[in-house]
Amino acid sequence: MKKIINRPDTVVVDSLRGLAAAHADLLRVIADPAQVLRADAPVRGKVALVSGGGSGHEPLHGGFVGPGMLDAACPGAVFTSPTPDQVHAAVTAVHGGAGVLLLVKNYTGDVLNFETAAELAAADGIDVRTVVIDDDVAVRDSTFTAGRRGVGGTVLLEKIVGAAAESGADLDTCERVARAVVAEVRSMGMALTAPTVPHVGSPSVELGADEMEVGIGIHGEPGRARTPLVGAEGIVTGLLDPILEDLPFAEGDDVLLFTNSMGGTPLLELYLAHGIAEDLLAARGIEVRRRLVGPYITSLEMQGVSLTLLRMTDELLEYWDAPVRTAALRWGC
């Protein structure tokens, strides 16, 4: 196993120390139970947004903590759900009196543990709501999931609902906006290589020299099909068609196109894939109103790409464009 780590059992806490040192202006890290908190939390009178999940998907979620996005992120061990106590501690730390919204990727452990945390917080008298995202069209059930998996749409969800909360929207509004994003967002990914979890020490799956996994999950879990590697046009078409058919997206729709690297794919290839997706959407009469291109929800060093399409309304556009200041996404003032 080739990794820049000290020991497999301390990789998350060691990494969080570096995150805290790099971004002391934006966030504060609690080591045990692990939490990444907005530096100025709790923000009085603002709805607090809390997310989290297994580590290994960085910058998700800790890199999205800051003004205009998350109030707290709870990083579990690599590819392992955070504990209920961990999420409960984060909710308690960032609750500013206006309620807390939990944004949860649809994996069985995450859903269960966030739900338990929500019950603990409710017992404390905190108004807590939960929105689960399940945007991956690749497969219905999977290794870690009943139903669809939560993937790239999570990044867009956290940005957009973060803007709503920052603008002073109340808990009902934040929940409604979150459900609107979940209803309108679809994703699918593929990979050329598999990730290696530090405490496992070998790749999660074996992909042959000329193979790719289409519809792969963000833990390297199986997708729709293992197929021979094809060129970029074929790869992008193979992701975009199922996404378009699923919602379905139609001619005349306004969309946000998010072209995501799974971690190990160079930007040279990622922008190449993005350009193809733009052309395919233009040919269908779907207007790309906003773009996001980069490694934002990853699977350690896995080489691959995912596409996410969000059908935009004026309200979602306004929230997307609103200022954000986090380690990984930053624009506006």
Place this chain on the structure above:
Amino acid sequence: MKKIINRPDTVVVDSLRGLAAAHADLLRVIADPAQVLRADAPVRGKVALVSGGGSGHEPLHGGFVGPGMLDAACPGAVFTSPTPDQVHAAVTAVHGGAGVLLLVKNYTGDVLNFETAAELAAADGIDVRTVVIDDDVAVRDSTFTAGRRGVGGTVLLEKIVGAAAESGADLDTCERVARAVVAEVRSMGMALTAPTVPHVGSPSVELGADEMEVGIGIHGEPGRARTPLVGAEGIVTGLLDPILEDLPFAEGDDVLLFTNSMGGTPLLELYLAHGIAEDLLAARGIEVRRRLVGPYITSLEMQGVSLTLLRMTDELLEYWDAPVRTAALRWGC
């Protein structure tokens, strides 16, 4: 070779199409000869900054085109210098009447071709200056280089001189600031894996399952030593000590610490390495005043990390903090 591409011979132009589509608000791409130009270039009365080099190091340099950083980037083929005509065309396109500063990484082909372009532009009556950066302390001469290689310091150079130019500084001042950065910046990198150039099809070097290359260049070219893989503490110490000894940096110095991913290294590991570097500098009484952590100068999918230290003055701090709006670096307004 596992890559998301159409054909090896069109990878750069195909990727630039995606870059242009993703960032039409920031930049304009000319296909032949390839140039990435600031969308509002030429900016009348502003010193224009032009850089470039082989592709495969993205987001360098095209991702750094925009207000507060570069006016133009000239991407060559993968790991291949841009041509004199290409650089000359970019200089002509972005020259706004206040002169042009070429920021050139010290590789033999780059230095030669930018110099020829400078002569062509001078013959047109444009005041062109050139600053060469050679911040890599690893080796004196290398595969592509007489003298030291230009590596991570290039990112800091482009940001800081970009801020000077944006603030209205004249060509003399921009050149002086650029030379100040070059004098005060040092870097070194290492890798766990080698990059594969698309038109070559196989890795540039073979690194064994338990080996790392210390002092590696951004084309996968040899460094100081191929050694057994050690833990993160040993890796970071092995990069930081030669950097500190070289300038030398001393107790009481203020620095910017840039922890860079070579492309394929996950953020989980990168922040872990960054945290170790922070601790080592604190133990030496060197104050880290600013940080940059991420994949900013890469070598395709190569897994590895480089460290860059820049000794900061008040002037450099002010330019570093100034607003920047590019595809890859963005802060302020």
